[in-house]
Amino acid sequence: MKGDKKYIFLFLLPAAIMMTTFVYYPFFKSFYLSFFRTTGFFDKKYVGLDNYERLFSDGLLGAATLHTLEIMLYVIIFQVGLALVLAVMVDSIRWGKTFFRTVFFFPIVISGAAISLLFVLIYNFQFGLLNGALESLGFDKVLWLSENSALKSVAIPTVWHYVGFYFILFLTAMSKIPSDFYEAAKLEGITGIKKTLYLTIPLILSDIKVVLTLAITGTLKVFDFVWILTRGQNQTEVLGTYMYKKALIDLNFGYGSTIAVYIVAFGVILSIVTNRLLKKEEITY
Amino acid sequence: MLLKGSKSLMMLALVMVLILSACSGTKDTPAAADKPGETKAEPPKDEPVTLRVFSTFGGTDAGRAAFQKVLDHFTAKHPNVTIDNDVMSANDNGFRTKVNTDMNSGNEPDLLFYFVGADAEGFVKAGKVIPMNELLDADAEWKNGFKPDALKLVQQKDGNIYAIPLTGFYEGLFVNKAIFEKHQLELPTDWARLKTAVKTLASKGITPISAPFDQSHYLIENSILSAAGPEGHHKGLLNGIDPNWGKGLAGLKELYDLGAFPKDAATIDLNMAMNYYSEGLSAMIIEGSWAINSMSEQVRNTTTVLPFPAISGGVGSGKDIIGGFSTGFYMAKKTYEDTKKKDAAVALLKHLTSPESIKIIAESNGGTPAANVEVTGLPQVALDGFKMAADAPTINAPIDTQVSQETFTTIRENIQPVLKGSKTPEQALEEAKKVEENNKK
Numbered sequence: 001m002k003g004d005k006k007y008i009f010l011f012l013l014p015a016a017i018m019m020t021t022f023v024y025y026p027f028f029k030s031f032y033l034s035f036f037r038t039t040g041f042f043d044k045k046y047v048g049l050d051n052y053e054r055l056f057s058d059g060l061l062g063a064a065t066l067h068t069l070e071i072m073l074y075v076i077i078f079q080v081g082l083a084l085v086l087a088v089m090v091d092s093i094r095w096g097k098t099f100f101r102t103v104f105f106f107p108i109v110i111s112g113a114a115i116s117l118l119f120v121l122i123y124n125f126q127f128g129l130l131n132g133a134l135e136s137l138g139f140d141k142v143l144w145l146s147e148n149s150a151l152k153s154v155a156i157p158t159v160w161h162y163v164g165f166y167f168i169l170f171l172t173a174m175s176k177i178p179s180d181f182y183e184a185a186k187l188e189g190i191t192g193i194k195k196t197l198y199l200t201i202p203l204i205l206s207d208i209k210v211v212l213t214l215a216i217t218g219t220l221k222v223f224d225f226v227w228i229l230t231r232g233q234n235q236t237e238v239l240g241t242y243m244y245k246k247a248l249i250d251l252n253f254g255y256g257s258t259i260a261v262y263i264v265a266f267g268v269i270l271s272i273v274t275n276r277l278l279k280k281e282e283i284t285y
Numbered sequence: 286m287l288l289k290g291s292k293s294l295m296m297l298a299l300v301m302v303l304i305l306s307a308c309s310g311t312k313d314t315p316a317a318a319d320k321p322g323e324t325k326a327e328p329p330k331d332e333p334v335t336l337r338v339f340s341t342f343g344g345t346d347a348g349r350a351a352f353q354k355v356l357d358h359f360t361a362k363h364p365n366v367t368i369d370n371d372v373m374s375a376n377d378n379g380f381r382t383k384v385n386t387d388m389n390s391g392n393e394p395d396l397l398f399y400f401v402g403a404d405a406e407g408f409v410k411a412g413k414v415i416p417m418n419e420l421l422d423a424d425a426e427w428k429n430g431f432k433p434d435a436l437k438l439v440q441q442k443d444g445n446i447y448a449i450p451l452t453g454f455y456e457g458l459f460v461n462k463a464i465f466e467k468h469q470l471e472l473p474t475d476w477a478r479l480k481t482a483v484k485t486l487a488s489k490g491i492t493p494i495s496a497p498f499d500q501s502h503y504l505i506e507n508s509i510l511s512a513a514g515p516e517g518h519h520k521g522l523l524n525g526i527d528p529n530w531g532k533g534l535a536g537l538k539e540l541y542d543l544g545a546f547p548k549d550a551a552t553i554d555l556n557m558a559m560n561y562y563s564e565g566l567s568a569m570i571i572e573g574s575w576a577i578n579s580m581s582e583q584v585r586n587t588t589t590v591l592p593f594p595a596i597s598g599g600v601g602s603g604k605d606i607i608g609g610f611s612t613g614f615y616m617a618k619k620t621y622e623d624t625k626k627k628d629a630a631v632a633l634l635k636h637l638t639s640p641e642s643i644k645i646i647a648e649s650n651g652g653t654p655a656a657n658v659e660v661t662g663l664p665q666v667a668l669d670g671f672k673m674a675a676d677a678p679t680i681n682a683p684i685d686t687q688v689s690q691e692t693f694t695t696i697r698e699n700i701q702p703v704l705k706g707s708k709t710p711e712q713a714l715e716e717a718k719k720v721e722e723n724n725k726k
Contacts, residue, residue, distance in 0.1 A: 039689065039724060041389040042407030060698075124557070125549035126566055145552040230552040231499045233701065249378045250691035251385070252724075 027264065033257035044254065051258035061259065063235070064242040065266070067151055071238065072219040074155040075162075080215050083163050084208070087170035088196050101171065105164040112161060116228035119157045123229065150234035158225045162218070166211045173207035174200060209278045213271050220267045239263050334629045335367045336620075338637075339387070340398035341380055343372025345556075347578030351649035355642045359633055366629050388413050393617035395630050396637070400612055401439045401448050402686040409447050414615040416445040420631065430640045435655035438610040448613025449638045452652030455608030455674045456503055456573045456683070458594075459666070463587035464491060464568040472589070473569070476536075476597045480543060486568050487544030494545045495558040495567035498701045503571040505696055506607050506683040509533035511592075512599030515679040521687050522718040523725060526711070529599050534703050534710035536596035541704040551701055574608075574670055577651040588666045590673055606673065608680045610655060614638060689724040692717050 034051050038044040055061060090100045107115065122129040123144040131141040144153050177200065185191075185199055201208070223240035226232055232241040243263065247256025342352035349372070356368050371394060373380040384399055386392075388408040397414070399405060408414060421428040421436075428436075435450045460472060465482065468489060473479035483493040496504050510518045512533035520527050540546070547553065547561060562570040563581045570576070571593060580588060595603030614637060620630045636642060640656040647654035651667040653674060654660055674680060685693040699713035 037723070037726070039407075041385040042411050120557075125547070126561060127564075143548055145549060147551070150552065231554060233499050233551040245694065246691075248382050250689075250694050251381070252691050 030257040030260045033253055034255075034261050036254040038253040039251065041251075041253075047254070051255050054255065055258050055262055060237065061239075061242060061262070064237045064239050067236060068219060068222070068238045070151055071155050071158060071222060072216055074152075074159055075215050075219050076212065078155075079159045079163055080166055080208075080211055082159070083166035083211070084170055084201075086163070086167050087174060088200060090167075091171060091174045091200075101168065104167050107161050108164045110161075112224035113228060115157050115161055116225050119153075119225075119229055123153055145230055145234060147234045150230050150236045154225050154229050154236050157229075158222055161225075162215075166215065169207060169211055170204065173204040177203050205278075209275070212278065213274050216270050216274055217267050220263055220270075239266075332625065333365050333367065334626055335369060336395040336626065336630055336633060337369040337371050338396045338398070338633070339371045339373075339384065339394035341373060341375035342398070344374025345579065346372075346374065346650070347575055348646050348650040351645050355637060355645055358642075359636045362636075363629065363632065366633070368633070391619075393619055395617055395620040395626060396634060397615040397617065398451075398612060399448070399615060400686070401441065402611065402682065403689070404686070405441065405447065405615070409441055409443075413618055414447050415618050415621045416447055417449055417616070418446055421446065421449075424635070427635050427639070430643075430656045431638075432655060432657060435610045439613045448615050449634065450610040450613040450655035451638060451643055452647045452650060452654055453608060453610040454574045454652050455590075455606050455670055455677075455680070456507060456571065457590040457592055457606060457670065457673055458507070459562070459570050459572055459576065459588055459590050461562070461565065461568050461584055461588055463584075464565070472591065473594060474591060475594045475603065479594050480539070482568070483540055483543045483545045492547045492561060492567035493543075493569060494540065495561040495570045496546050496550060497553045497555055497558050498546075498551045498704070499697065500555045500558075501697050501700045502683070502685060502693075503573065503607075504537060504700065505534075505693075506685070507571055507593035508537050508596065509684060510605060510607055510681060511594060511601040511603060512536055512596040514600045514602065515605050515681050517600065518681055518684065519687065522692065522714070522721045526714045526718055529601075530714055531710040532596055532599045534700075534713065536599070537700070538704050538706070538710070546704075574651045574653070574667070577664065577667055577670070578649065585664050585666060589669045590666055592673060592677065602678060604677055605679045605681060606677045607683050608653075608674060608677075609682050610653075611682060611686065688717075688721055691724055692721040695720045 033044075035046060035048060036044040037047045037050065086100075086104055090097055090104070093100075125131060125141060125143055125145075128144070130144060134141060143149075181199060181203070182195070185195055190198065221240060222238050223244065226236050226238050226241050227244070230236045232238070232245065239259070240263075243256055243259040246259060247253050250256075338356070340352065342348045353370065356370055360366055360368055373383055381404065384397065385407065387394060388397075388411075393413055405414075431450070435453060436446060438453070439448050439450045440446055458473065462472070464486070465472060468485055468491075470482045470485055471478045473482050486493040509530050510533075513520075513527050513529035517527040517529045547558070547567065550558075553561075558567075558570060559572065559576060559579050561567045562572075563579065563584050565581075565584055577585060577588075592604055592606050595601040614634055616630060616634055620626050638655075640658045643654045643656040644658040644660060646652070647658070647660045648662055651663065651670070653671065695717040696713065699708060699716065702708040703710050703713050
């Protein structure tokens with residue numbers, strides 16, 4: 001037993017070192033920096049809680065939080081929802097499973113920046129794909145990234161990009177359900193939508209919980225789509241882009257770090273809330 | 286079998302160790318020869334040196350190929366020198382972060398091409414780069430190659446020259462003459478003509494002025510200069526807000542209300558704005574001299590450049606322009622003190638900033654050369670630009686070199702609200718002033 005412990009320690013060490021270097025150290029450094037006013041890299045001054053005071057009176061940050069929450073809503077409804085629907089459908093077909101699995105998973109492989117650039121060309125007002133199609137059909141051009149619609153337009157590629165990931169997670173979870181459950185259901189005459197609602201979904205609830213937590217915390221990291229499509233203009237600023245602007249464009253690392261701390265706290269609270277809301281006993285087959 | 290496997294593994298490891306030690310051996314030998322007492326002795330000519338040169342001559346920069354050519358000239362003459370041409374595009378702010386991180390973490394490039402002024406103050410004050418005054422004074426031929434003005438403009442606040450300039454720039458209102466002729470419009474040489482042109486073009490479905498709201502650097506700099514004049518423009522925000530700054534932004538709003546800017550101005554970036562101009566979709570763009578080379582040839586041939594006209598009610602002359610020499614090559618102190626690298630680095634610096642090299646770069650990026658050279662083969666618009674700069678009573682450094690980055694961002698962020706009328710120019714500037722005060726506290 002004692003020998004085991006040594007090996008456990010030994011094998012966990014590399015991961016622990018990596019985590020410490022790339023996650024915990026930067027986090028604590030950010031926390032430390034959040035008490036300073038910095039101008040670039042060479043000049044910093046201790047300002048106590050000034051940055052936190054600013055945090056709570058910053059209208060732009062409030063707006064960015066709301067925009068992030070709005071994207072989160074879209075992600076929960078459409079990303080997770082769509083993934084679930086697709087998984088149920090693919091799970092119930094007899095042939096072509098592998099084909100659909102590949103097709104739906106594919107967007108994950110493309111980088112977010114590439115997809116964003118693609119959508120820049122799709123949404124562009126002057127010569128975008130959508131407006132080109134509208135014009136050739138005799139309609140007026142539409143400003144897809146207007147103040148009212150920009151956030152929704154940005155949410156579309158954001159949602160689409162990761163549908164495949166959750167789809168695979170759901171599909172894997174469904175394949176773990178023992179087939180005798182379904183056989184029993186069949187004997188009882190439960191088929192179709194009823195089977196999905198009363199059997200499949202309750203049985204993968206713990207996976208749905210994991211996916212929801214992943215999706216919610218993942219939304220806090222949205223950056224590339226917003227940055228490339230709208231640069232945070234027209235009511236699309238999210239927490240990630242706002243932090244980047246403050247830290248790396250304004251070179252105010254102090255306030256940027258404060259926002260980073262806020263994002264972490266916000267993320268922790270959100271995932272605790274999600275876990276509370278979805279609390280239910282685990283199912284074992 | 287197992288024994289055999291582990292044996293061959295050990296052999297492999299041994300070979301690796303030998304190779305590694307052999308590699309480091311070749312590197313170490315010359316260093317060992319450099320005994321402290323003999324540093325002044327000529328290092329062997331063929332000693333291999335690698336120099337990292339960081340610049341923004343990368344990505345879509347017009348000077349990219351020319352810069353590589355200049356570097357190649359050097360390595361052809363000095364085969365022992367390997368140059369690591371480390372580039373990043375200047376289109377976004379990423380390179381500032383890269384430079385600052387490098388300078389702050391002991392990873393200074395040997396030669397650095399970067400801004401002078403507020404941007405460089407951090408690493409200059411921290412002593413990461415060397416003042417060039419002595420080097421310049423020691424080599425009269427090199428020093429006399431520069432226009433005295435150019436060397437003066439790259440001085441830091443402390444009066445020293447840390448960066449050796451290549452080319453300068455100017456900003457102005459680039460106008461597609463073909464579109465103006467087609468619609469029988471006069472060139473926008475004053476505010477009334479500009480307004481007429483904007484009104485007419487907008488009614489014909491042509492975007493008058495291509496400009497992004499987020500990256501509205503040039504809009505802000507030029508409108509404030511043309512409303513506040515050179516003196517007001519230099520005031521900054523710390524000692525109260527010059528009312529003419531507000532007039533500059535109000536002028537932009539006046540143009541916006543006439544339909545001057547693209548419908549999607551809020552979400553496009555500078556590249557896309559240039560794209561619209563270059564494709565002939567818009568008639569004017571406020572840009573810098575570097576933009577000439579990103580225009581399509583057809584549009585470039587019908588383009589001229591004018592100073593942004595004086596906004597009525599302001600005190601600007603409509604002739605003063607934004608421009609100057611705001612970039613140059615720095616040399617890291619670490620490199621200068623490294624006896625192995627010093628001579629090669631100094632030679633490379635002198636090569637890169639020689640009149641011949643400056644000429645090659647100026648021909649490619651349309652900038653004003655820092656040396657007394659005749660730049661040939663330039664399109665008419667570049668010549669118009671030089672003339673505009675020569676005729677300008679004053680050439681002014683842009684506002685964002687004078688206020689902190691965060692202050693300037695605050696003004697940029699407020700361009701859309703000001704143009705749409707949800708904030709007044711005064712409110713926007715008041716906000717910026719607060720940020721500036723906090724930054725300079």
